[in-house]
Amino acid sequence: MNSVVLDTVPIWTAILGFGVFFYVLLDGFDLGVGMLFGLAPDTPSRNLVMNSIAPIWDGNETWLVLGGLALLAAFPLAFAIIIPAVYFPVLVMLLALVFRGVAFEFRYRDSEHKTFWDHGFVYGSAIATFAQGMVLGAFIQGFEVHGRAFAGHSFDFFTPFSLLTGVALIFGYGLLGSGWLILKTEGELQAWARRHGRWCFVGVIAAIAIVSLWTPFVHDDIAQRWFSWPNLLLLSPVPIITALLAWVEWRSLNNESEIAPFAGAIGLFVLAYLGIAISLWPNIVPHRLSLWEASSSESTQAFLLVGTLFLLPIILMYTAWSYWVFRGKVRADIGYH
């Protein structure tokens, strides 16, 4: 594959990377809102909480589809290894998302069973988040690979580390979700979101600390990446900025700022994502296969790129548009479906 005029792998890496990150960010905050919904004090505030994401949550999930398809089509070998390895958490996530997704419609169209659908919404969000966190943990730990296939067992994903990342993501999405609610609500509900945001923040910082200390022990090459010279110096901005940002986030959760908690949470996610990317680069199947080794043929990548580059701006435009249309504080007297 030396005769390539244009190497499409970096482009697809960027599409996959941004697609997955957008998913984590966007569905992350609405899954977080879904979990906080369960802690909301009364029905009117629950209605407001749900309405704050009702117009945009399903658009957010399109990024999951984009990420999955980019992995399948552009890096089929990685797909073939990773997906069987995380078969159960992905399955559980999808089934949980079913409950969560229908709750938006069913809780008021089937109002006799409203409590049931409310629970479906909360637990669906929480279980989907936990499952995604476990996928992440299993991914960082790496998979047993023989030849071109996953050679482990379907339950290999289940480890103390992946349990930790599962819990970590619950706090992470919770922080994003409370940031969103602080942005979209006012008065008592906003104060309530701030309180829960602070709890989630504590969880997130604990999780970031534990995961950052634990990850280098999971694999030697990750320790090498961070602690060898001169990487130690070159990569030092990542933990330093994270610490600074954490301080800013904590302050913003305690004062009156409305945008900063959400922005700060996004910043923390950017840095955590960057940290994982630095740990694993340039591998797509961690510790095993590089992006280039797992990519599909040039012709496939080029062909798909044409369609994707055409569609991506459209997706970005309608996503931006829907956020613009539903900008501002969420109100009690308008329908949001």
Added chain:
Amino acid sequence: MQTPAGYELIDGRFFPKNWFEIIFNPSFPYRLFHTIIAFYVTTAFVVAAAAAYLIRGGRFVEEGRLMFSMTLWLLSVLVPLQILIGDLHGLNTLEHQPAKIAAIEAHWETRSHAPLNLFAIPDEINETNHYAVQVPALGSLILAHDANAVIKGLKDWPPEVRPPVAIPFFAFRIMVGIGVVMLGVVVASWWLRFRGRLFETRWFLRVCQIVAPLGFVAVVAGWTTTEVGRQPWTVYGLLRTADSVSPSLTGTDVMISLAGYIAVYLVMFPAGLLVMSRLVRRGPVDSILEESPIESGRPNHPVRTLPERSAP
């Protein structure tokens, strides 16, 4: 993957060679249009049933008639078109997947003037059919549009590359049977419309309500026919289903996941049906006005009267 094209095999792996051929593979147009029309037909029968319900109940008769009339016009075009495309799809399948056709028709012997098995109990062990009800030569006529055409039988293939027979055989008959019933409904609607009694014929309204779920059954039956009939291949003629399973996946894993799906959908389907039938029962009211108070938590506010919907 039913009729793979435009690929090349290098070291036992598939690589794309010609994207045009890959997308516009031989069975692509038939499958695409057959499936899309199936969804429209299925939906249209549900709409017709909702309309029949409104007309029979005497509520929203005006809206019900409009729905009923428009939907039956749509079905008048789509149902015959679907049968035509299904026939063309059959010719295409005979060309590219003759083993599937042999299983669908439970033909064991290769012969001309092949009969049409209206009913039979296929016996895969003894390679024969029991209790067969046949129409001579009609099989060749339908499948190849020529009574003299030679139709391949299952015995032409060694047992290890034959699809199961009973499942595609019955699934196909369910699908076609429903197609015939649907055509009957459409033809009856033409007659009643011609007589000017489309909205007044109680039995016809009732029939339209009863046949509402049939589209779903036909879609699943057709899907079963084509997917079981393509066995034992995932990529037809090239990659066996048994060889395409992820090595790490055990039968237990698959059972667990299947049970999970079943459990979830046992909740979701009844709930969805309940919600949808409630929408139909309520009729075409101004749903936005009625729903938003509940959804936005207004019941906790002082009751506000909705604007009267009186005549101007």
